């Protein structure tokens with residue numbers, strides 16, 4: 018390579034890697050695999066080594082990937098939060114061991130740990146209380162996300178036992194269990210929101226939310242694996258000892274951590290977890306190997322980016338080849354069309370894989386998929402396997418390209434794609450069967466109107482028989498009892514139950530109704546936010562895009578989806594019908610907010626996170642009804658309104674003073 022070419026390549030790699038870092042750390046939506054990212058990074062490092070004159074101190078090889086955003090307070094780390102050097106090969110691990118041996122001689126131990134696939138967090142404890150949680154950021158400073166971390170059940174707000182230092186920092190990994198990921202991601206998808214590719218991205222996206230109540234709704238977990246404090250080396254000789262100590266203070270330390278005396282034992286640990294990792298309920302992407310003794314760690318020291326006394330051995334995501342049998346296209350309730358690859362069944366990471374996601378048309382083009390192609394399928398961090406490439410040598414001659422349909426596979430309408438979006442939609446909202454059925458199924462679902470006595474199958478049957486064509490038809494079903502009774506498998510009792518369930522749904526509060534309408538991107542939380550901000554459906558219908566986007570955490574994408582929904586006459590008609598049958602289209606507290614003195618002379622403190630209101634909303638409610646807010650717990654306090662994850666010191670103090678501790682629901686009842 019000529020020097021100018023080298024420089025060009027370095028520039029290209031640097032630009033690409035910076036872009037990928039941004040997508041990975043800040044957006045939590047990476048577009049390439051970790052393996053490919055690491056390959057590019059390694060290429061850049063070797064070019065910089067060969068041509069040190071081109072080494073930029075700002076190069077991605079010299080920096081810890083940054084997740085700093087403007088939404089949080091930036092906090093400087095007392096001890097830098099570095100990355101780990103990593104390898105995918107046993108060979109390089111042996112080289113690491115030799116480098117260590119050269120400095121330390123033969124007398125040292127390794128601690129082997131699982132490499133949890135989440136995001137690093139640094140926690141500060143003062144006198145046994147969690148006072149601060151900061152993300153890694155660029156390694157020297159990060160985002161302060163304490164309120165969000167307080168919602169994590171396995172992170173103690175107050176330490177148990179004694180014996181912990183007055184001030185220390187502890188680091189670990191925040192992650193999400195696979196089951197929670199799958200459940201929440203399914204919800205996102207159903208709401209028309211962009212799903213996260215894997216639990217890591219979901220956890221990373223969650224910790225950066227502005228709304229702690231929403232964070233609390235998404236169960237995160239946290240393993241701790243580094244202790245920092247002044248005089249640490251006097252208190253503990255080794256990393257292993259410190260792990261045992263922090264465990265006794267109440268921290269969650271992974272039980273699979275192992276002390277190894279030889280490199281052979283390390284390799285055994287790696288080999289064991291290579292297969293066993295599929296049995297864990299969370300994702301790991303490798304093993305971390307750390308020199309145990311603190312004195313020996315000091316001898317080895319650091320590079321600009323990582324410690325010399327530790328290394329990560331990363332597992333390459335498992336992949337297998339199989340044959341693409343066909344591609345089918347599913348139409349969701351919002352009209353989004355998703356391609357799914359049907360595969361010749363194959364064993365992968367301990368499960369049989371028959372289908373893989375293809376995301377959208379771009380993905381099919383990128384892969385240049387042909388019928389009967391031999392494809393490699395990967396199941397890395399992701400639960401749903403994906404196709405990563407086509408084996409061109411095995412392509413069957415004369416097979417044709419997979420063509421993304423131009424028309425809806427369900428109703429034949431010409432598909433549309435909005436500028437800047439990758440997904441195709443069927444615009445035939447009123448005539449496309451899977452959309453109609455999907456919308457009604459969404460409306461009756463547990464999280465929306467929770468209509469008892471009615472399930473997804475019933476909706477399908479009633480639709481096929483022409484009894485329901487839109488949500489509002491549910492409320493006139495009672496006029497068609499005779500036709501219902503003629504249906505197979507519909508006994509009198511079950512018809513009664515269903516009609517009763519439908520009737521009862523009229524009591525469901527406005528946020529549920531709004532969510533039930535199934536507006537694209539308006540999930541449960543967004544619906545609650547919109548309902549609480551605008552109070553009535555009419556106010557929301559008349560709100561401008563800017564007014565909607567001004568609500569906390571509601572972006573333009575959601576706002577324009579809402580205004581678009583209400584711009585359609587058919588939706589307004591539907592709402593009018595639903596109003597006429599007395600569904601709830603306003604926030605009930607509203608009247609009380611303005612008029613009552615029910616809380617006159619009563620004092621309150623609000624603490625923790627709440628299911629249905631933000632703390633600000635509860636404060637407004639109290640004040641508007643004549644109550645007073647206090648700033649600290651004392652004899653003057655009448656009520657402590659306690660939510661999830663309330664600080665334990667407040668609780669103890671309130672109990673000591675015999676102050677009534679009430680819930681959000683109790684407070685609302687006081688206003689009734």
Ligand SMILES: NC(=O)c1ccc[n+]([C@@H]2O[C@H](COP(=O)([O-])OP(=O)(O)OC[C@H]3O[C@@H](n4cnc5c(N)ncnc54)[C@H](O)[C@@H]3O)[C@@H](O)[C@H]2O)c1
Pocket residue numbers: 037038040041042047048049050051052054055081082099100101103130131132133134135136137138153189190242305329
């Ligand atoms: N796909 C992409 O676009 C993209 C972009 C940027 C980074 N990445 C991936 O992220 C990696 C770089 O991320 P990184 O700097 O966080 O490095 P890393 O993930 O390779 O290793 C360091 C991190 O491991 C974590 N860790 C997990 N378990 C641990 C344990 N037991 N002990 C200590 N640390 C533990 C810590 O958070 C630590 O910061 C790259 O190697 C790449 O694979 C991917």
Ligand SMILES: [Zn+2]
Pocket residue numbers: 348425426427428429430443444445448449450
């Ligand atoms: Zn259609």
